[in-house]
Amino acid sequence: MTDPRITIRIDGHEHRVPAGASVAVALLDAGIPRFRTSVQGEPRGPVCGMGICFECRVTIDGHRHQRACLVPCVDGMAVDTRDGADV
Amino acid sequence: MTAAPRPDVVIVGAGIVGAACAYALAREQLRVLICDAGFPGGGATAAGMGHIVVMDDSPAQLALSALSRRLWEELAATLSLACEDERPGTLWIAASGEEFSALDEKRALYGRAGVRAEILDEQTLAAAEPNLRRGLAGALFVPDDRVLYPPNAARWLLDAAIERGAELRIGSAARAVGAGRLTLVGPSGAVETVEAGAVVIAAGIDTPSLIPGIAIVPRKGHLVITDRYPGLLHSQLVELGYLHSAHSMSGASTAFNLQPRSTGQVLIGSSRELAGRDASINPAIVRDMVARAVAFMPALAGCLAIRTWTGFRPATPDKLPLIGPWPDLPGVWIAAGHEGLGITTATGSAALIAAGIAGRAAPIDATPFLPSRPMPAMEAA
Amino acid sequence: MSDHHAVDVAVVGAGPAGLSAAVHAAESGARVTVIDQTWHAGGQIWRHRDRAELPDEARALMARFEASGAQHLAGTSLFDARPGHLSVLGPNGSLELIAGAVVLATGARERFLPFPGWTLPNVFGVGGLQALVKAGLEVNGKRIVLSGSGPLLFPVAATLAQHGAQLAAVCEQAPRGRVTRFAASLWREPGKLAQAARYRSTFRHVPFRMGTWIERAEGEGRVQRAILTDGTRRWSVDCDMVGAACGLIPSVEVGMAMGCDIVNGVVAVDARQQTSVAGVYAAGECTGVAGEDAAIVEGAIAGLSAAGRPAEALYARRDRGRAFAARLETAFSPRPELRDRADATTIVCRCEDVRLDELRAEWGARQGKLASRAGMGACQGRVCGAALAHLFGWEAPRVRPPLVPVPVSALRPAEPLRD
Known part of the structure; x- marks a missing residue:
């Protein structure tokens, strides 16, 4: 199956990703296993892949704490894994 | 189990108010026993915001909350990080x-x-x-004004009291109170009567089950x-x-x-x-x-x-806590009815109770809080 | 702004049980709405991007669902639930569903048990890894260690192998004796054995190690090595990814919120799949993990019951599924050695970074949460609750509304503010 590709920005850099991929998949495929920094400063990435573990939280289009595994990529979307990138 | 020496004071309720009383009384060199039916700080203490705030709804409330905040400020340097004091x-x-x-x-x-x-x-x-x-x-x-995390602040006060010789019994429910006497039911169901120079009821909303008719x-x-x-x-x-x-x-x-x-x-x-x-x-x-x-x-x-x-x-009908001796039972003190200000006024209430039990002058006028004061009828919901 | 919508039957979850319930209720003439957090019907087991990937049975049930007239609210989260009343948030805002009957088909999730290094990036669940691969994750050429338990291991290993992963190890924590007895008990269900053999053939060059589990994960910024053990020996395996879990546990939070009795970790149901709360039914893995065949028949009974129709004809098939669930639980329960993996500094609550040495076994879940923040984070103990149950025997934490995080605005009134 060939997916049409779309462009999203991850931490300010453009990435071509398959349309319909989840944000979690887009980040992992882009070689970014660290999605967030835990409250004690550890790197964390997705675990459950189905929205219950909350480890894949990233900032999407300025909205913090979004579960990347539940959100499909949309052309032009801005994803941020850096803390305090907004608000 | 060896028989523990008779406590000077037994406190019912290890929420923030009971914990503050335990700390204040232990600092008076009194032998304190504090008991709670559940775990420390598991009642209203666990549910509250933890805002240490001076309130001016009445002159008495202003005096008590201002004193209390000052006492929290004195503790601030020693509170554990887990108290999240800011x-x-x-x-x-x-x-x-x-x-x-x-x-x-x-x-x-x-x-x-x-x-x-x-x-x-x-x-x-x-x-x-x-x-x-x-x-x-x-x-x-x-x-x-401050903010802290009440369950751990209560725990800190208890630990500080225990360091000064207080004894904490969790899972011990108070069943009946008499003059200088308290009947407890332990976790195993064993019934025990504790005699003490003073009994302090700091049981929050559960106070009426021990002191029938209290408002x-x-x-x-x-x-x-x-x-x-x-x-x-x-x-x-x-x-x-x-x-x-x-x-x-x-x-x-x-x-x-x-x-x-x-x-x-x-x-x-x-x-x-x-x-x-x-x-x-x-x-x-x-x-x-x-x-x-x-x-x-x-x-x-x-x-x-x-x-x-x-x-x-x-909550009480006149919006002030009940702090002081209970007129119907000699040797029984009340520290309850703090409505939404219990975290703030725990320290001031404890200071009033400690002064009363030690027979010292109170740091502020205690009469507005006396449990014997005339109380208006509770408004209907 | 929230809106109201009245239906006869509301179904929570669009996996096999939920779809089956919806089909049977709708075909009985009921107005049915199904809500599901994901974008495609099928649940976790039938997660797909292209329906052609799915087994015939799944495609048939989905086609029947689409023809049934049941409404499907995809990408929709249930954030508050009372009997007859569901608050949901979807792509178009929040909605109050007023339902004559509710069918809970909330499924199961993986049991994650803490070990040193389990918080490293690229340490996923077993099913978690499969979910991500089904969602498009590239694993071609990646060295992957799987350490899990139960029937999920084989299909996940097969999925990974089919996508070009180099499986470095496939480990089942249950001892060989338990697994063998379980396999022997499947003689009545040759289909399940044949399916297992088909899966196994896709990764036949990789040893399948029973009585083996991951002891720790190591790496700089991401996992690079897994330390495996069989209880006597330990060895290191270099890898790019790990899938680690210990089987599945029922997701009972919605049932708990609705006041349903939870017994032995499952939503308790009667013969008609009704819970302890009148008008609230439950089906599928939230009533016990038994696989999709059992989920489909339970869903059918729940859907018929919710629509006021008889379903006795299906009881015998359902009861066979229940018996299978009991055998699964006996065979694949976590071995006690898994408790010894976490050391004093191992994170137990991942949301709030609570270490094992911050907890005291004598606390219960509520005291532990208040004292340490374990379970106080966004997942509300969905991950650490099972870990703390395994480590200390603590009861399952009670999830408070909102059942999943929702924007504060979703809690706002439809009516103007009273003054």
Whole structure:
């Protein structure tokens, strides 16, 4: 199956990703296993892949704490894994 | 088990008030036994916001809350990190010009009680809290008000009391109280009668089960907490109308009351209703409370709420706690009925109880809090 | 702004049980709405991007669902639930669903148990890894260690192998004796054995190690090595990814919120799949993990019951599924040695970064949460609750509304603010 590709920005850099991929998949495929920094400063990435573990939280289009595994990529979307990138 | 020496004081209830009493009495070199049917700080202490705030609903409330905040300040340097003690101050928000014009009097009142406060105009308020909606008339800033995490503050007070010789019994329920005597049921069901020079009842909303007829009823509140949004607000934000909500006993009410936690989370309050002991969440109350919060701080609308809970404030008809000897039973003292100010006034209440039991002069006039005072009838819900 | 919508039957979850319930209720003439957090019907087991990937049975049930007239609210989260009343948030805002009957088909999730290094990036669940691969994750050429338990291991290993992963190890924590007895008990269900053999053939060059589990994960910024053990020996395996879990546990939070009795970790149901709360039914893995065949028949009974139709004809098939669930639980329960993996500094609560040495076994879940913040984070103990149950025997934490995080605005009134 060939997916049409779309462009999203991850931490300010453009990435071509398959349309319909989840944000979690887009980040992992882009070689970014660290999605967030835990409250004690550890790197964390997705675990459950189905929205219950909350480890894949990233900032999407300025909205913090979004579960990347539940959100499909949309052309032009801005994803941020850096803390305090907004608000 | 070896027979423990007879305690000087036995305290019923290891919430924040009982814990503060244990600490204050242990510091008087008294032998303290403190017991709780559940675990320490598991009642109203676990449900509250942890705002250490000077309130001026009445001269007595102002005196007690100002004393109490001073006592918390004295502890601040020694509290554990887990107590999450911070000093963000309180901003009393004046929405209208009319409310703004009342701030002068409030500031003067605080000043006479030795409480620093300054008036912020519309622009200064907007600069201090940019996420508040524009057009608010101003605020009174009380910079020395604090925020802490009550369950761990209660635990810290208990540990400090234990260090000074106090004994803590958890899972021990008080069944009956007599003059200088308390009957306890332990976790295994064993019944035991403890004799002590004094018994202090600090059982919050459970106090009437030991002291029938005492004027304390549960007054339910709701809180919502968000995920972490550090910097969204800097001080505890309370609308001036809060006092009306807190004051009027009848009916359900909500008020804008927003707290920045040290974690970056935001606590959204507050509500008051008489609903017996039904702990279920009332969606209509949550809707009102949240709508009010969003009206004051529109940016809150997009923040993720992660949890809602309820708790029960021990309320009295005249809005003042019951602190002092219980007239019908010699040797029995009451420290209960603190409504929504129990975290703040735990320290001051403990100072009054300790002075009373030690036979010293009270640090403030204790008569407004005496449990023997005439009490108006409770307004109906 | 929220809106109201009245239906006869509301179904929570669009996996096999939920779809089956919806089909049977709708075909009985009921107005049915199904809500599901994901964007495609099928649940976790039938997660797909292209329906052609799915087994015939799944495609048939989905086609029947689409023809049934049941409404499907995809990408929709349930954030508050009372009997007859569901608050949901979807792409178009929040909605109050007023339902004559509710069918809970909330499924199961993985049991995650803490070990040193389990918080490293690229340490996923076993099913978690499969979910991500089904969502498009590239694993071609990646060295992957799987350490899990139960029937999920084989299909996940097969999925990974089919996508070009180099499986470095496939480990089942249950001892060989338990697994063998379980396999022997499947003689009545040759289909399940044949399916297992088909899966196994896709990764036949990789040893399948029973009585083996991951002891720790190591790496700089991401996992690079897994330390495996069989209880006597330990060895290190270099890898790019790990899938680690210990079987599945029922997701009972919605049932708990609605006041349904939870017994032995499952939503308790009667013969008609009704819970302890009148008008609230439950089906599928939230009533016990038994696989999709059992979920489909339970869903059918729940859907018929919720629509007021008889379903006795299906009881015998359902009861066979129940018996299978009991055998699964006996065979694949976590071995006690898994408790010894976490050391004093191992994070137990991942949301709030609570370490094992911050907790005392004598606390219960509520005291532990208040004292340490364990379970106080966004997941509300969905991950650490099972870990704390395994480590200390603590009861399952009670999830408070909102059942999942929702914007504060979703809690706002439809009506104007009262003054």
